[in-house]
Amino acid sequence: MSTAAVVGNAGGCDFVVQAGGRLQGRIRVPGDKSISHRALLLGAMAHGESHISNFLESQDCLATLNALRLLGVRASPGQARDVHLRGAGPENLHASARTLDCGNSGTSMRLLSGVLAGQPFATTLDGDASLRRRPMQRVIEPLTQMGARFESTDGHAPLTVHGRRPLTARRHELPVASAQVKSAIMLAGLQASGETWLREPAPSRDHTERMLQTFGCRVLRDGPWLGVRGGSELQAADITVPGDLSSAAFFLIGAAICPGTRVVVESVGINPTREGVLRLLRRMGAEIHLQNPRELGAEPAADIEVQGGHLHGIEIAAADVPLAIDELPALMVAAALAQGRTTLRGAAELRVKESDRLAAMAAGLRSLGVPVESFDDGLQLTGVGEFKGGEIDSCGDHRIAMSFAMAALRAAKPLRIRNCRNVDTSFPGFAAVARSTGLDLRVEETA
Ligand code: S3P
Numbered sequence: 001m002s003t004a005a006v007v008g009n010a011g012g013c014d015f016v017v018q019a020g021g022r023l024q025g026r027i028r029v030p031g032d033k034s035i036s037h038r039a040l041l042l043g044a045m046a047h048g049e050s051h052i053s054n055f056l057e058s059q060d061c062l063a064t065l066n067a068l069r070l071l072g073v074r075a076s077p078g079q080a081r082d083v084h085l086r087g088a089g090p091e092n093l094h095a096s097a098r099t100l101d102c103g104n105s106g107t108s109m110r111l112l113s114g115v116l117a118g119q120p121f122a123t124t125l126d127g128d129a130s131l132r133r134r135p136m137q138r139v140i141e142p143l144t145q146m147g148a149r150f151e152s153t154d155g156h157a158p159l160t161v162h163g164r165r166p167l168t169a170r171r172h173e174l175p176v177a178s179a180q181v182k183s184a185i186m187l188a189g190l191q192a193s194g195e196t197w198l199r200e201p202a203p204s205r206d207h208t209e210r211m212l213q214t215f216g217c218r219v220l221r222d223g224p225w226l227g228v229r230g231g232s233e234l235q236a237a238d239i240t241v242p243g244d245l246s247s248a249a250f251f252l253i254g255a256a257i258c259p260g261t262r263v264v265v266e267s268v269g270i271n272p273t274r275e276g277v278l279r280l281l282r283r284m285g286a287e288i289h290l291q292n293p294r295e296l297g298a299e300p301a302a303d304i305e306v307q308g309g310h311l312h313g314i315e316i317a318a319a320d321v322p323l324a325i326d327e328l329p330a331l332m333v334a335a336a337l338a339q340g341r342t343t344l345r346g347a348a349e350l351r352v353k354e355s356d357r358l359a360a361m362a363a364g365l366r367s368l369g370v371p372v373e374s375f376d377d378g379l380q381l382t383g384v385g386e387f388k389g390g391e392i393d394s395c396g397d398h399r400i401a402m403s404f405a406m407a408a409l410r411a412a413k414p415l416r417i418r419n420c421r422n423v424d425t426s427f428p429g430f431a432a433v434a435r436s437t438g439l440d441l442r443v444e445e446t447a
Contacts, residue, residue: 017408018440031241048236114184117148118191119163169194242269276324318346355395389413
């Protein structure tokens with residue numbers, strides 16, 4: 001596994017996707033991004049050797065792995081998707097002389113902030129232009145209340161975390177439902193004196209809670225409150241990472257929008273706090289079947305079958321959003337082909353992802369001939385029978401790029417999607433998997 005090329009990809013690339021075609025076949029997608037990050041971080045904080053199978057070897061997860069190496073964690077990739085990590089407890093991390101480069105990865109920066117808040121040294125975290133624009137105040141505030149000190153540029157990276165040992169345990173009421181903020185607080189809470197509790201306005205993905213138990217740490221619950229006890233020792237664990245539902249979603253949606261197609265994505269995580277995309281697609285009329293349901297460690301998984309058919313527009317409300325947050329761009333492609341109107345509200349969080357995803361989707365869909373109305377917190381669009389072709393700007397956002405690649409299946413002319421290099425942040429090998437299912441996609445290197 002190369003660790004040199006984690007950040008700052010050299011040249012760019014475009015996707016050129018021929019119009020039409022249909023997806024067909026049984027595929028697998030790489031391991032879950034959220035779970036891969038957490039396996040590295042908890043393995044680093046645990047005592048003993050942890051083993052991660054089906055690790056997602058993407059730019060984002062490699063940024064976390066590199067950062068942990070700089071903090072003194074020994075990690076030996078056997079094969080690329082098979083990582084052995086030797087942790088010695090949070091008290092044995094050491095200062096890094098170098099800045100930790102998180103690249104494009106908000107999860108790396110926010111979760112590492114939680115770990116570093118409890119360390120008796122200062123660490124600087126930085127990232128690419130997109131990450132420097134994303135709000136970090138949401139982790140700075142609670143971690144500062146626990147005793148860490150942050151230097152930032154107006155709540156943005158680069159961040160310097162001046163950790164404190166031990167941190168002070170507190171109760172936190174989170175203003176936004178964010179698994180990244182929740183996880184940062186829990187990782188800090190493990191290094192606090194006493195019990196740290198938090199409450200979210202709505203449930204977000206619960207991979208950290210599940211995985212903490214696998215590492216032998218009890219997660220405390222009291223109604224809507226969630227807590228960890230400072231000083232709890234984590235014991236090394238073996239984690240098998242399920243396929244990433246967020247990556248599978250592109251193919252599930254690609255199949256759903258083409259009547260007569262059938263795609264099965266094997267061994268995908270179907271955690272109830274992640275599977276909003278399946279519920280929303282079903283509400284739009286898609287036919288989805290779960291086969292071979294099983295448990296992969298603490299996470300439910302299944303093979304997911306989708307048959308293409310006729311979709312209709314739906315209302316997507318604030319309560320639906322956290323459980324489908326990363327799949328909403330691809331869902332907007334499906335909505336733009338569905339009969340009638342789709343309204344998405346309560347999704348202002350999409351404006352502070354790797355790009356302003358509401359703006360990027362509105363611009364791309366409009367250029368494909370879709371009537372779109374924008375709101376501060378959402379979009380309203382009316383389905384069309386077919387997309388026009390042409391050029392789309394992915395805004396350097398992996399999920400925008402992959403969403404529009406699927407749009408080509410129902411376009412009249414080819415699509416050129418600009419600036420797709422960051423697809424490697426979450427889904428290395430996307431182009432090959434797409435081609436294997438029948439999408440006529442070419443990657444064109446650009447300067
Ligand atoms: C993630 C949580 C989500 C999601 C991101 C990964 C995680 O972000 O959008 O891709 O792994 O915790 P927020 O927690 O900020 O909503």
